Amino acid sequence: DAGVIQSPRHEVTEMGQEVTLRCKPISGHDYLFWYRQTMMRGLELLIYFNNNVPIDDSGMPEDRFSAKMPNASFSTLKIQPSEPRDSAVYFCASSLGISGANVLTFGAGSRLTVL
Amino acid sequence: DQQVKQNSPSLSVQEGRISILNCDYTNSMFDYFLWYKKYPAEGPTFLISISSIKDKNEDGRFTVFLNKSAKHLSLHIVPSQPGDSAVYFCAASAYLTGAGSYQLTFGKGTKLSVIP
Numbered sequence: 483d484a485g486v487i488q489s490p491r492h493e494v495t496e497m498g499q500e501v502t503l504r505c506k507p508i509s510g511h512d513y514l515f516w517y518r519q520t521m522m523r524g525l526e527l528l529i530y531f532n533n534n535v536p537i538d539d540s541g542m543p544e545d546r547f548s549a550k551m552p553n554a555s556f557s558t559l560k561i562q563p564s565e566p567r568d569s570a571v572y573f574c575a576s577s578l579g580i581s582g583a584n585v586l587t588f589g590a591g592s593r594l595t596v597l
Numbered sequence: 598d599q600q601v602k603q604n605s606p607s608l609s610v611q612e613g614r615i616s617i618l619n620c621d622y623t624n625s626m627f628d629y630f631l632w633y634k635k636y637p638a639e640g641p642t643f644l645i646s647i648s649s650i651k652d653k654n655e656d657g658r659f660t661v662f663l664n665k666s667a668k669h670l671s672l673h674i675v676p677s678q679p680g681d682s683a684v685y686f687c688a689a690s691a692y693l694t695g696a697g698s699y700q701l702t703f704g705k706g707t708k709l710s711v712i713p
Contacts, residue, residue, distance in 0.1 A: 524703055524704060526703075582691075585631070585643040
């Protein structure tokens, strides 16, 4: 398996523009997570899905952020409009099952820079 | 309010010596603890975990110790190798049955540098 695939790897955009980050989880995994990494806050959970259904989006910073999972092999995280404070590395991760013993497999991340 | 804290942003160790990375937590509901390792330009990868019913788990050069009364865990790497140089994230998980939600909380990470 190729692992969790994220695109783009790097995105530079101007304030106010729409940003869409994409994720392909590992085939067969039933949970998908979106995390954001910043120096100040470390790794924060934004939202997670189970069988394509959003379960907990309490980590989504504000209405400018939205996430979808139209099918088991694809998810998007959208920021509209983007702001400089959204600059961070965004990680997608997937797992089979959910519990402390279930290991998350992370993608390589999408580094977003908003000017 | 950070529920999982890694108070040392960085640590330098000589090759061959022991590396000790520390992590403190505040939520007594956490029932599993994990360590992830992250190299630059890559995603975090799972390293080792421990259940809250244990106080030690070992995997090769890596050992995790859990002190529940102190709400503290540590990762020991013996002997340290240059390839261990990475950022190490401590994570803690809990399933919130009332909310029907799963919580996996990460610390901010500790950057380990192993000097040849």
